[in-house]
Amino acid sequence: MTLSAGEFAAEPVPTMVDEAQGPVAGRSPWQIARARLRANRVAMIALFMIIFFVVIAIAAPILQALGVIDTTTLHPELVQGPGAMPTGSFGGISIHHPLGVEPQTGRDLFSRILLGITLDTAIAVAATIISVGLGVVLGLVAGFYRGAADWSIGRLIDLILAFPQLLMLIALSPVLVQRITDTGVPQGNPSKITYIIAVLGFFGWPYFARIIRAQVLSLREREFVEAAEMLGARRSRINFKELLPNLWAPILVYSSIVLPTYVSAEAAMSFLGVGIVPPTPTLGNLLQDSVNYATADPTYFLAPGLTLFIVVLAFNLFGDGLRDALDPRSDRAGGK
């Protein structure tokens, strides 16, 4: 050791650990994040709402199969008069139809919203999984192998991001839905659902890839990766054993941001005429149809809109809480 190191030989990393004083001691970043999240009342409420929606999403098709809810039966007797508006008050609310019925068709709105939640969450979750999967793999490859792989993936990302995304989502629909049908997926809505999941997932991966790549580039400079390399660990092992655990936080946070935007995107696609069409209900096509009745049948107008809004809001609120909980710097700032 040289003279320069006039520092303490023992300058320990500052921690809250104290053997003599047990309880405060030794919490992993995950435990800290979890504790923070639990202390965030808004995020916890949002989490319960998400769980609630997930339960609905799972239960709705089962209830449909059991005949408890019915999304398809037409009730022309409930929609009469000019414009075939619901005859009962508040959009035809009754014991059998807790949210009333659709104008024109008389289908039960409550059932349709429940099943709409199923489809929307399923589409959003599936698309998110595709985005995360592609993004993580390509981001890891770009960050870890750098060089030519990084360059090509970077250019590919530039290319994808240069396309006007919303326009592409609808423009590709006539081309690709047909292709999907050709591969044997049933024509109509099943092909459209597959298409929506695929394009949303595809246009979403570059963001994940960028985040992951940046994380990998900074992580691989850290000691623990170097240590693993020196101990002779294989590259693939380092990628998945050492790096992946450190990538969870950004993946989770970004997923929570992306997922609600996919729910909104489904609605936007319905609005622009390339979405899933009735009688299959989605929050998007319900809302798209209901906006025509904004003043004539407020119940019909508000129910799908509010549902969609609450689903998206719950995810956004939870995402915010998650980000605050996982970001160690989120608790600073202030002063004069």
Place this chain on the structure above:
Amino acid sequence: MFQYVVKRVLSIIGMLILISVSVFALFFAVPADPARLTCGKNCTPAIIEANRHALGYDKPIVVQYFDFMKGLVSERDFPDDPVIAKNSPQSITHCPAPCLGYSATQGQLVSTMIKQAFPITASIAVGAFVLWLVGGIGIGVLSALKRGSILERGLVGASLVAYSLPTFFIGLLLLDIVSIKYGLAPPAGYTPFVDDPVAWAKGMILPWITLAMVFAALYVRLTRANMLETLSEDYIRTARAKGVPEWAVIVRHAMRAALTPIVTIAGLDLGGVLAGAAITETVFNLNGIGKTGVYAIQQLDLPVIVAVVLLSAFVIVLFNFLVDLLYAFLDPRVTL
């Protein structure tokens, strides 16, 4: 600097060529027959065949692609057929360079359509941009400074609500309720700015608010987060330790650093909106680039789809480039 610009311009050109190739490959490989759409009910196979030939759809895709690219620098004629040109010159549409093609369904040159559509999109984009930038950044800074107050909770909550509402829902609410039912806002419509600036602004108010609301919500969140992070930086403490008055600490030191990255995002978003605000334009029935694109997609009007996608991609790539230049100018650490 000069070298960087040259390199970037070359890479932009390369990118645009790549985009044009992929767009051609995607759309001209469409299963539907574009020639079939060129005439109405009284179509005979002979007419379709003649139109197919006249519009060049019978040529291989590669040839069509080069015809299109050639049109960007030299004039074209539709149909490009010496026999027709000789027999009935009045039925020929002359397309001066840069020629983006001919829409058979609209019976118009694509460049004419774009020329009509772009001022509308630009009007929507620029006005909304100013609104969301001022509103979003202003509210974002305010909520960061009032951290922990009721005001902050209210502002952040309101922005999250706006952020969670689908654009078309906000737009239709404004249109149906605010404008049509209660007459609180002038109906949307486009008057050229040079003709009557007041009428121009009146017709744009609702589209501006609609588009600005969604973006402003995002900017409130971004600005607030950036401000909070910046306010916890060491150099803010340094400024306070120098005795700098608090307003100057916030404006000169904190905002200077916190808002610089926002400029990047703002530039990219402006580019994205200039590339077509499809939903807002559709809601308010304004024939901007976005709605032109959506309509073309519904009609399978391939030349228009291709032109709109290419133009949008060009705007996006161009703004990417401009933003990078601007960023290098704003952040001394970035060198080109």
Place this chain on the structure above:
Amino acid sequence: MSEQARHLLEVDDLEVHFPTADGLVRAVDGLTFSLEPGRTLGIVGESGSGKSVTSQAILGLHRGTPAKVSGRIRFDGVELLDLPIKDLRRLRGNDISMIFQDPLSALHPYYSVGKQIAEAYRVHHSVSRRQALARAEEMLELVGIPNAGRRVHEYPHQFSGGMRQRAMIAMALVNDPRLLIADEPTTALDVTVQAQILELMKKLQREFGSAIIIITHDLGVVADIADDVLVMYAGHAVEQGAVNEVFYQPDMPYTWGLLSSMPRIGSPRGQRLATIAGSPPSLIRPPSGCRFHPRCAYRGLVEGDACVTTPPRLVAGGADHRARCHLEPGARERVRLQLSTIDSVGER
């Protein structure tokens, strides 16, 4: 002139507490010290012992944060803790200025070094931008930055670590402060640059007669530059006094540990550096009794369980020397004799 006015700075029973989600962090507890013009005080201790927090409390930098600061801080007879923020700002950077650790993050990345120094000057003097910039250039020259005329327009990231630290010092000295607080000014620098910076500070002190507080965990720096030393442990002053007394006659086990963990020329080759066992204590629930007791190797020399139950008071051990320890003076003497390696420290 009253007795008190002799001191430039008087800190009395200072407490700085931070409420956090996990509980109240007692970063500084009952700190008392004073400083005369032209003298230098070194504050030493591990990370998290409260050194930097103390220095920021003097400038009132905890205002507007959830931190609770109590006690008394008097500068030139003026009570700083309840001074209106407007008046405090007039002192900040003018009468009391601060050199922060890690100048790369303490300097604003978007403004040129010259502008940042000029700003510190303009806040307290009504001069034009150009005059302020000329002053900044002058300061850069003073702290030994070559080509000051050109470098004044450069940005922090274009400076080397040592140059940035000099620029930071230039900024702190631009208003000829009466008290200069230097928070780890040399930690990130290599030895030669470190020596140059310390030399510079000494020179400037001779010129301007300022008082200096230097915060460091490097005892070599303290031995080099300070007249007095304050050893902090877990928010407490555990030993304080004149450097010569504290370094030659250290009175408590933590200081012994610090001194013997220093590498130095002349120690036998292959001899291992002593370390202090254990890690810094929780500041939320500090150890009972003497805060150092869980890590203290000499606890056994104290009869009964005073170390665990009773917090020791600061007791005078020499003319200008106090320490916080339950050990009997005789026991201290014996241990000091055993730790024969300590006495060469002062020769640096």
